Amino acid sequence: MTTALQDQPGHEARMKDKPEHEPRYPGSGRLAGRVALISGGDSGIGRATAQLFAREGAQIAILYKEEQEDAENTRRLVEQEGAQAITLQGDVGDCAFCVNAVDKVVERFGRLDVVIANAAEQHAREDIADIAEQQLRQTFETNVFGQFFIIQAALPHLAAGSAIICTTSVTAYRGQDLLIDYSATKGAIVALVRALAHKLAPQGIRVNGVAPGPIWTPLIPATFPPDKVESFGRHTPLGRPGQPNEVAPCYLFLACEDSSYMSGQVLHPNGGEPVSS
Template sequence: MMMETPQKQPGDEHRMSPEPDYMPRYPGSGRLRGKTALITGGDSGIGRATAVLFAREGANVVIAYLDEDRDAEKTLELVRNEGAEGLVLRGDVGNKSLCVEIVRQSVEKFDGLDIVVANAAEQHAVGEFEDIPEEQIKQTFKTNIFGYFYIIQAALPYLHEGASIICTTSVTAYRGQDLLIDYASTKGAILALVRALGSKFAKKGIRVNGVAPGPIWTPLIPASFPPDKVEEFGQHSPLGRPGQPNEVAPCFLFLACEDGSYMTGQVLHPNGGDAISS
């Protein structure tokens, strides 16, 4: 059985009710001052919250997004309100040449690149494994894992010792998800990518880590599930509620700044209390 998807992927934040909480909770302390961060899927959800937090901490922020122009412009406004410089770049990260162009424009604008957050994703709920369409599998992998490869490959020539790469994986990489099998599979691949690159790039002084959120209230949720599933979303977590994007963004900040200088090949778990074994 296919499950009805109310919105196109990856969803529009401005259509959500209630609106996710994306604003940082504390004043900045300059932990990213002078840095430039590129965030794919930076227009909304966890990407938006991370963009605003990075800006508050002093970073220039490049927001790469698919086609959610209204959300992207709002995030750019939020970044500028924090006193930071920003840039929005539109396009599909599943296209390698587009990733090369995103990185080129980012480096041209800000004269360098220090942090890459590979975060763009899509997911499509399907009731039965045998009903997952071939094209959906290809598209989900194209965005969720090929896009990570492409943006990191494009950025690598510009990254130097002390740079940080952070990939968004998911709790589903560890415990699966019956309705999101192809999505969970990509998130497992991202986990393996983090571990492999963490080892590979250690000699370069480039740290590679991941964040594995649990049920977080982002545009992907109403874009993926019917209203009854959305209504109960996150209620079965130990904390009894979905998390908010601004409860996840500090994990990205920790891994991006010097606070996380002894972390590589690791994953943080803002998931509402799920016990995860690696």
């Protein structure tokens, strides 16, 4: 059975109940002089991270697929924090785009210090038999290949003290019946974090991950029917979905010197759900 893929990753500008992305605290210069590239930086967790990084002194490159209005809104929010920003449109599943995007970032800012590999898509299916080859390939190309490609493109420009942070998911640890292929990609990303952290440690480049639980982003209404959206996140111990600005501080911690003795690790902003590594 072939099922049409949803419009992914969704448009924040079209959401009635907007996610919360505003940083909660004044900045303290923890990323002063740094340049950060954020794939999927136009909305949701990516937007909150871009705004928080800007408040902490970083210049920001926002990679996005199709959501131009969201990307421009994020750029304006970054600039309101006193930082510079550029937006770059394309598909991270395309290696050539990733190489070109990184080149443009370095051309604009003269350096690259932090890579946030965050872009992702997911498509809910009731039965594994309904996961068509097109969906399987597309989900892996965006979620796994996209992280590989952007990291590969960035590595020649990263120096000791740089940080790579990959977005995985709670689904990598406990699965998700409706998101089997997505969960598989997120498990691959956990392994990528661990392997790459070991490989790059001698160069002084740290690699870590963030595994969000149910976070209210455009991806949710773009994935699930209204009844599941209505109950989204209520199963967590905290009894609600998280907001993007509750996740962004994990990326900040892993990007700055506060986490200088951490590599190969994954943080779990998931509403209190215990997970095993």
